[in-house]
Amino acid sequence: MVKIHKKKNPPIKKRKVIKSSKRSSTSILTRSSRTKVNKLSKIKNYIMRNKIKTSAGVITGLAGLKVAYEVNKLRKNPHFQNLFSQIKTAIVRRSPITKAIFGELFADSYELIKIIGSGSFGSAFLAKDKKSGSTVIIKKMEVPPANRRLELEYLQNEIEILQKLASLKNNTYTTKYITHKYHKNNIYIVFSYDYPDTLEKLRKDNNLNQTLKDNIFIQTIKGLKFLHSNNITHNDIKEDNIIVDHSTGNIKYIDFGLACNISCIFRPGIGGFVSHPPEIIKRNIEPTVSGKMKLEDSKRADVWGLGVTLYTLLYNKHPYLPKRYYATYTTTSSDTEGDTDQIVLQKMKFIEYNNSVVDSKHNNILKQMLELDPKKRITMDKIHLSGIIPKSSRGFFGLW
Secondary structure (H helix, E strand, C coil), X not given: CCCCCCCCCCCCCCCCCXXXXXXXXXXXXXXXXXXXXXXXXXXXXXXXCCCCCCHHHHHHHHHHHHHHHCCHHHHCCHHHHHHHXXXXXXXXXXXXXXXXXXXXXXXXXXXXXXXEEEECCEEEEEEEECCCCCEEEEEEEECCCCCCHHXXXXXXXXXXXXXXXXXXXXXCCECCEEEEEEECCEEEEEXXXXXXEEHHHHHHCCCCCHHHHHHHHHHHHHHHHHHHHCCEECCCCCHHHEEECCCCCCEEECCCCCCEECEEEECCCCCCHHHCCHHHHHHHHCCCCCEEECHHXXXXXXXXXXXXHHHHHHHCCCCCXXXXXXXXCCCCCCXXXXXCHHHHHHHHHXXXXXXXXXXXXXXXXXXXXXXXXXXXXXXHHHHHHCCCCCHHHCCHHHCC
């Protein structure tokens, strides 16, 4: 009879528990996550010792960042966020582009603090004024070649509007334009740095109490009224284009890349779809529709965009798009996960208002701002006279 020898299972190793007297931000991480943080620390130290001088070295550093940044558990950890920012800035400091900006173009004026954004629009840097010590934002964008005439016109239009805004008295509703410079194929626009957080970030982080929400409601209306009174429309009003002083609720509108002054050029498919009014979406469906748009039509589109933004602020949800809208909505997709323009137009008809969540006074204004028919939609002048803005905060002669 053959005896079968059973293999004994190896003893289960008990997981070591790392004890610490101080509960630091890294102590809440798993072992694998902590290892990734340590690797990031090494990358940071490697960069900070000026060892990265070649593009290959920068690519190696970025590859390490990409791997670590994909770890969801680390994204919300303050220690990781701070570390990631340091590494990113260290890499940017040593890039040829940054050396050209702060070593040549603004060598006598500004010193780089960190990079704060990058995307299809270009890049944005936080910098320090060497003379005054104040903080500024430098926005870098590519200058379109001569054969892209329309894009050149848009860029020139943006500069003109920024200069006009800077010249307006009592303008506390936009970031201050300081100067701009051309260097090779890029333009660099310098703005004042006012508030660090966008309305979107503060709302999503649940950092707004009712008092702040009420003041933001009033300030955004006053700000748009001020712009419209000076024949300027924004054309891309959304949470991400409004920055907020967290202590007071005061706001400033940013990003005037699609703004209009006196007259507008309709640009199909451009801008924030999350706040496009029905009349713009209908024009997007017909790509052949282009050309100039009347300033009054552009003002009505702004009112809709602000209505969407304020509804989202008060209800903490979009008025007609589902929670996943920012990831799945597309103007061309017909897949089941996305929302086509036709579907969105249907959803706009069923916006819900609840007086037990938001008081009837605010709901009444929101209903008029989110009126489907642009000709019936309330104007900023009528909102101003509706009583929603306290008389004490209307400014001299009730002009804003």
